Amino acid sequence: MVVDGVAGAGVSQTTTPFGTVYVFRDNLTVHADGASPVVGVAEGTSITTSLDGLLSLSLAKITIHHRGHRGSVSVLGGTHNTRQSDYPVVGGTGDFAYALGYVRSSPVDLRGSTVTYKMELRLYWPPYAPYAPTPQ
Numbered sequence: 440m441v442v443d444g445v446a447g448a449g450v451s452q453t454t455t456p457f458g459t460v461y462v463f464r465d466n467l468t469v470h471a472d473g474a475s476p477v478v479g480v481a482e483g484t485s486i487t488t489s490l491d492g493l494l495s496l497s498l499a500k501i502t503i504h505h506r507g508h509r510g511s512v513s514v515l516g517g518t519h520n521t522r523q524s525d526y527p528v529v530g531g532t533g534d535f536a537y538a539l540g541y542v543r544s545s546p547v548d549l550r551g552s553t554v555t556y557k558m559e560l561r562l563y564w565p566p567y568a569p570y571a572p573t574p575q
Contacts, residue, residue: 448492459487478505510535538564
């Protein structure tokens with residue numbers, strides 16, 4: 440059985456129709472400049488969940504190689520395309536194993552052929568110190 444979709448927003452720089460699946464793999468740079476050093480990659484998907492086309496459910500793996508840290512964090516949460524969004528960290532690897540915290544995404548430039556977002560990682564780790572017996 441096929442069910443017709445719900446009419447909603449059209450496609451623009453900030454909106455997509457309800458149910459649209461958007462897959463991304465974007466380089467992370469230190470500054471909002473193409474010449475800035477690449478320090479990681481954000482890859483994941485977003486599914487539009489509102490009829491106005493502004494809200495999505497997003498999941499991503501953010502791989503980081505910066506300031507001596509290597510690893511990734513996984514996030515899952517709601518996105519508002521034109522406002523700041525916070526995503527809870529649901530897992531991590533490498534130096535970020537057992538990390539807690541959140542990732543904040545804020546729009547910087549929503550005009551032109553590319554859309555630029557600022558990502559801030561607010562991480563706390565490790566949440567506990569693993570038990571290591573003292574040699575006797």
